[in-house]
Amino acid sequence: MKGDTKDLVSLRRSADLVLALTTPKGRGVFAAQDIPARTVIEISPVLPLGVEENESHVKHTSLYHYTYNWPLHSSNGEKQITQAVVLGLGSMFNHSRDQNVGWERDVDHLLVRYQTLRDVKAGEELCISYGDRLSFKDVDAPTEEPEGDGSEVLSNIQID
Numbered sequence: 508m509k510g511d512t513k514d515l516v517s518l519r520r521s522a523d524l525v526l527a528l529t530t531p532k533g534r535g536v537f538a539a540q541d542i543p544a545r546t547v548i549e550i551s552p553v554l555p556l557g558v559e560e561n562e563s564h565v566k567h568t569s570l571y572h573y574t575y576n577w578p579l580h581s582s583n584g585e586k587q588i589t590q591a592v593v594l595g596l597g598s599m600f601n602h603s604r605d606q607n608v609g610w611e612r613d614v615d616h617l618l619v620r621y622q623t624l625r626d627v628k629a630g631e632e633l634c635i636s637y638g639d640r641l642s643f644k645d646v647d648a649p650t651e652e653p654e655g656d657g658s659e660v661l662s663n664i665q666i667d
């Protein structure tokens with residue numbers, strides 16, 4: 508390829524990934540083969556949004572569920588936090604508190620790199636952590652146990 512190589516970024520996508528279309532979390536990325544720890548499985552380009560564009564528009568759409576916090580330098584050099592839409596497979600990783608994939612922003616190249624944190628077995632879902640403040644009910648979260656001996660719950664069951 509012609510051109511100055513400093514303008515080229517090597518991309519990576521593991522061939523050992525499949526997209527499952529119907530899981531309790533919606534679509535999700537799964538391992539088709541065993542994948543060793545510390546494998547870069549995906550590099551996704553991102554589209555950073557303007558702060559105003561995000562606040563007034565994207566925040567009110569379903570696209571907002573596919574964005575990551577992203578640092579932005581405004582024209583006066585001030586650092587702001589906005590959102591970036593992650594293009595490619597990066598947008599398909601679901602959340603788990605027991606994540607097996609880590610990710611890092613490459614702000615200079617407008618990319619996110621995803622890497623396995625441990626050995627992953629074929630058939631396992633590949634998940635990242637979205638942090639503690641989720642905007643949806645985590646299907647992995649343990650259901651809350653009723654307090655007491657449960658008799659107050661049983662007394663609410665209606666029998667015809």
Ligand SMILES: C[S@@+](CC[C@H](N)C(=O)[O-])C[C@H]1O[C@@H](n2cnc3c(N)ncnc32)[C@H](O)[C@@H]1O
Nearest residue numbers: 532533534572598599600601602643644645646
């Ligand atoms: C970045 S998208 C991931 C791909 C998404 N599953 C899809 O089908 O397009 C984030 C959305 O996936 C779903 N999701 C991700 N992790 C989840 C989890 N642990 N429990 C329930 N839903 C989850 C939520 O609807 C969330 O807003």
